[in-house]
Amino acid sequence: MVLLQYDMNMSTRTLSKPSRFHLSDIIDAIVQLQSLIRTLYLFTANDFMTFAIPTTLFAVFGACSGPVLTSNPNPDLLSTLLRLPAALLGVWTNLLIFNISNQRSPSAVEEDKINKPHRPLPSGLITSDGSRRVLLAAVPLVLLLNWTLGAWQETLLLFTSTWMYNDLQGCDEDWILRNLLIAVGYGLYSCAALRIMTGSEHSITATGLQWLVIITLVMFITQHICDIKDQEGDRSRGRRSAPIVLGDELVRWSVAVPILVSSIISPMFFGLRLWSGMTLSTLIIGSTVAARTMVYRDLKSDKLTWKLWAFWTCWLFALPLAKDPRVVAEIWYHLSGMVCPNGDCYTGLNVAAVSGVALVIEGRRLYGHFGAWLVGNVTVPKIVVEGVM
Structure with a gap:
């Protein structure tokens, strides 16, 4: 800002020089922003693919099912998918609040040093007091964001369950209470995402709410599969998780x-x-997860089985699409209409192929430029394009 000064003795006016931004200040700000983004992501990294993505897929499948779960008799595929980023953002921000709250206590840090040493607190990226300050800023911002997205009720309930799970140590009290709080949270995440994907002009029907209850129950009776791989860390923390209380053999049967x-x-x-x-496909996938749980018992296998369990839950989430064949037919009609306008599939597929290759190449270029900036050292895979016919 330019300041006007008046000198009484000289009777002249002089202009003071404006302050200058130094390049080093800008670089420092960028580095701090990069560090913050990376730290926030690492808080949720372990749960992103096995929690944030599945709950968002639940919402996608539910919204696309139209009248099966929602009041929308004929959902437009493109309009529905355009709400996907908002739904994922709503889920991820709520997950961020939970994970920071869950990981910042001294006992949680000690546990993560054993189970997940890459997380921000045990790796030294942030202090416990720093994470508390992040929560102070993030809680009202996340509530405001989800209010604009139309899922503020679920967000408030998630804040309550997060408080009970972490601050009131519901996660350490008993494995049944722990499962219950996690299952209720899962249902709330799914409900919030479905509400966002459905849009403000439509609502979740009674059948949709019943399906949410069923999914919550499924989570309650199966989600302690996640604890099987974390037995060592839970034991060091004194947590009464299902594997600690029931023993390894019984807990595997209980899953x-x-x-x-x-x-x-x-x-x-x-x-x-x-x-x-x-x-049949649901039963085959479920049988595979169940068999692996009983047969393969080393840590590496337990981690893979847990990921397969997450895939199985996603398969369950797709069941509403199979309820009404017209829903799948309508989705196929929309997709074919976009790819093959006026029945010209050759041109449409060619454009789609060229566009896909262009996106991959451009994505690789951006990944090479910004990947290291966001997540540290990265190796950019080579892409060889032999030709597009």
């Missing part, structure tokens, strides 16, 4: 059997026959 039962009951909710393709 495998409910997965098989859920693989049968969930399709039945939508009236799918036992020998239908969707029911």
Whole structure:
């Protein structure tokens, strides 16, 4: 800002020089922003693919199912998918609040030094007091964001369950209470995402709410599969998780059997026959997860089984699409209309192929430029394009 000064003795006016921005200040600001983004992501990194993505997919499948779960009789595919980033943002920001709250206590830091040493607190990227300050700023911002997205009720309930789980140590009290709080949270995340994906002009029907309850129950009776791989850290913290209380053998049975039962009951909710393709595929995937839980018991296998369990839950989330074949037909009609306008599939597919290659190449270029800036050292894979016909 330019300041006007008046000198009484000289009777002249002089202009003071404006302050200058130094390049080093700008670089420091960019570095600090990069560090903040990376730290926030690392708080949620372990749960992004196994929690944020599945709950968002639940919302995508539910919204695309139209009248099966929502009041929208004929959802437009493009309009629905355009709400996908907002739904994912709503889920991720709520997940961020939970994870920071969950990871900042001294006992949690000690546990993560064993189970997840790459997280921000055990790796020294941020202090416990620093994470507290982040929460002070993030909580009202996340609530405001989800208010604009139309999911503020679920967000308030998630804040409450986060407080009970972390600050009131519900996660350490008993494995049943721990499972219950996690399952309720999962249902709230899914409900919030579905509400955002559905849009403000439509609502979740009674059937949709019943499906949310079923998914919450499925999470309650199966999600302690996540604790099997974390037994060492839970034991060091004194947490009464299911594997610690029940023992390794019994806890595996307590996961495998409910997965098989859920693989049968969930399709039945939508009236799918036992020998239908969707029911059989659900049962096959569930049986694979259950069998791996019982047979493969080393840490590496348990981690892979946990990821397969997350995939199985995503398969359950797709069941509403199989309820009404017209829903799938409508989605196919929209996709074919975009790819093959006026029945000209050759031109449409060629444009799609060229555009896809261009996106991959441009994505590789941007990844090479900004990947290291965001997540540290990266190796950019080579892409060889032989030709597009």
